[in-house]
Amino acid sequence: MKLFAEQALLGDSWQRRVLFEADDRGRLTAVTCDAQAGDAELAAGPVVPGISNAHSHAFQRAMAGYAESRGDGDDSFWTWRDTMYRMVAKFTPDDLEAIASQLYVEMLKSGYTRVAEFHYLHHDTDGKAFADPAEMSARIFCAVDQTGIGLTHLPVLYRFSGFGATAPGSGQQRFVHDSDSYGRLLEAVVKLVRAGRNCNFGIAPHSLRAASGESISAALEQLEKLSEDAPVHIHIAEQMKEVEDCQSHYGARPVEWLLDNFDVNPRWCLVHATHMNPGETEGVARSGAVAGICTTTEANLGDGFFPAETFLAREGRFAIGSDSQISVSPVEELRWLEYGQRLQKQRRTVLAMQSGASTGTQLWSRAASGGAQACGAGRGLLAVGEQADLLVLDGAHPLLCEVENSTITDSLVFSGNHNLVRDVMVAGRWMIRERQHSSEQRIAANYARAMRRLRS
Ligand SMILES: [Zn+2]
Known part of the structure; x- marks a missing residue:
């Protein structure tokens, strides 16, 4: 693969006349600035790295927009x-594959080139295990095959309904594993990864309420036998009730307790590290773990604000995720991450972090790099040795007309809701050309069929 771009974002700076070359495996073998195009394909606009979506529950795409009417009390x-539990009860393997496929096409079109699927819908509708313990995981891999997005599959360990090993409720039966069955699931997932393309795996203890300290330790031991560097994701402090319950049970806040009891390191991704005091914020930043921020979901669910400015000031690393799929757009996640800070602090350009820096460039490059780290998939840079996961923006779009190098990413993030992503390359192969996916009509028809069944 050879691609020539008049402008490209390399790290956190824009460069001119950049020639990208990749081998047959989709790895970049040369990235040359001030180059000649030669026989390379010409990019139709500026090139930026693709973003790894660090937190997704694919099936929840089916309920976006379905929980916005007020109930009897406070929602x-x-x-x-x-x-969500009511919808979960109906999902078949075919439904999951259809919905995930449509979702992944949407992710690719909006600029996500990889997805970390935090997968907890494991069992059949009656709560019993399928004959193949990885039946539902396999459907995620099928959706990935159909669409070409990269995958970091994270089978979830879900054991309890609350702190103190409370028994799971009826709505949670499809999620639950004990240590032995979780081990079997992991082994089956490893086989799927070996048979797949551009995919890897990690583990995901669901949360401190759904997995005890002992069960997390056991899962980490199971993981060590399979991989030395696989990622570990966990929902950590999304809700104040969760923080209070954790304090009652463990005598410590969730992030504080996790940092005190586990070797939290750069392999970890702490999803929804929303409620942290300054000491916890400092501790997560120092650990090198990634904070998984899902701005639109956290807003939709009324979770709270992630302490982004303090965290970045301490060199904290972050990734973004579409989580509940109420938005499938890295632009919207990043824009609202910044806007949340502006609204709270009554200042502008908060997350640019230093004078002269572009807010859009800082947000995009940090999210690309943190997302790749959270997925255990390289550095999220367009550099030699990295995977060729890149986006070509629409250089002919009025919003990018005559835009200076230094402000292209600001136009991308802060100029409204037109999708400026034109072409998307994953591992050296074009998956989106001129805003189209080659299988999108078939995938959309399957999605519509599944939605009719689920909503009937
Ligand atoms: Zn989640």
Whole structure:
């Protein structure tokens, strides 16, 4: 693969006349600035790295927009979760594959080139295990095959309904594993990874409420036998009730307790590290772990604000995720991450972090790099040795007309809701050309069929 771009974002700086070359495996073998195009394909606009979506529950795409009418009392994360459990009860393997495929096409079109699938819908509708313990995981891999997005599959360990090993409720039966069955699931997932393309795996203890300290330790031991460097993701401090319950049970806040009891390191991704005090914020930044921020979902569920400015000031690393799929757009996640800070602090350009820096460039390059780290998939840079995961923006779009190098990413993030992503390359292969995916009509028809069944 050879691609020539008049402008490209390399690290956190824009360069001119950049020639990208990649081998047959989709790895970049040369990235040359001030180059000649030669026989390379010409990019139709500026090139930026693709973003790894660090947190996704694919099946939740089916309920986006379905929990926005007010119930009898105050609506909250917990009432939303009840709605989600009702929808979960109906999902078949075919439904999951159809919905995930449509979702992944949407992700590619908006600029996500990889997805970390935090997968907890494991069992059949009656709560019993399928004959193949990885039946539902396999459907995620099928969706990845159909669409060409990269995958970091994270089978979830879900054991309890609350702190103190509370027994799971009826709405949670499809999620639950004990240590032995979780081990079997992991082994089956490793086989799927070996048979797949551009995919890897990690583990995901669901949260401190759904997995005890002992069960997390056991899962980490199981993981060590399979991989030395696979990622570890966990929902950590999304809701104040969760923080209070954790304090009652463990005598410590969730992030504080996790940092005190586990070797939290750069392999970890702490999803929804929303409620942290300054000491916890400092501790996560120092650990090198990635904070998985899902701005639109956290806003939709009324979770709270992630302490982004303090965290970045301490060199904290972050990734973004579409989580509940109420938005499938890295632009919207990043824009609202910044806007949340502006609204709170009554200042502008908060996350640019230093004078002269472009907010859009800082957000995009940090999210690309943190997302790749969270997925255990390189550095999220367009550099030699990295995977050729890149986006070509629409250079002919009025919003990018006569834009200076230094402000291209600001136009991308802060100029509204027109999707400026034109072409998308994953591992050296074009998956989106001129805003189209080659299988999108068939995938959309399957999605519509599944939605009719789920909503009937
Ligand atoms: Zn989540």
